[in-house]
Amino acid sequence: MLVVEDLHAGYGPAPVLHGVALRVAPGEIVSLLGRNGSGRSTALKAVMGLVAARGAVTWQGVPLLGRAPHEIARQGVGYVPEAREVFPRLTVEQNLLLGVKPGRRPSPGQFERMYGLFPQLAARRRTPAGVLSGGEQQMLTLCRTLMGEPQLLLVDEPTEGLAPRLVAQVARCLLELQRQGVAVLLAEQKLAIALDVSQRCCVMGRGRIVFDGTPAGLRADAALRREWLEV
Secondary structure, eight states: OEEEEEEEEEETTEEEEEEEEEEEOTTOEEEEEOSTTSSHHHHHHHHTTSSOEEEEEEETTEEOTTSOHHHHHTTTEEEEOSSOOOOTTSBHHHHHHTTSOTTOOOOTTHHHHHHHHOHHHHHTTTSBGGGSOHHHHHHHHHHHHHTTOOSEEEEEOTTTTOOHHHHHHHHHHHHHHHHTTOEEEEEOSOHHHHHHHOSEEEEEETTEEEEEEOHHHHHHOHHHHHHHTOO
16 A cells, blocks of 8 residues: 655645645555646645655555655666656657566566557567657657556656547556556646546645545535636
């Protein structure tokens, strides 16, 4: 289980998170919702060791705060950034290879499982990643992280800028991971996909969790949605 308690983080003198607390169990998708600037991405970066933070973060009982990102990754934590950080001159397949854990080879059928999740990548496996569309690069970034076979996946805005058909593919991918027992912490601005795939939703506002409950509970609370989510 991922346990985050009293998490504070920011950038230089500018604080962003003010005592965030949340939990994600294996086989559970928890969505972090909120307007731009609410602290969703910073929370994921703090868990991954990408920004300085204080408080407590543990995964399967192992403390994560103070560790370097590569050390956190070796604990079975995968991170999918909002920016589509592909290696443009490498092919799709070469990008995927970079996601395999150091010292290991891809397991039998691992590439085919990725191509099964996103068939568009199979047709472009020999294509340099830099010429892919934005949606294809997002799929590649997600699959590259999955090549490391994480048990906890931190996903930052995976549907940003995607066409509805691709959004549905991402949703199916997340649900498949959930069925496999992977814990998923999803930072997402689109309320519809979060409500569809999540077992719990955490709404952030001004760097704090202002709601932690079920999708049904969030659907029923119109006042909270107006105050913290709707534009």
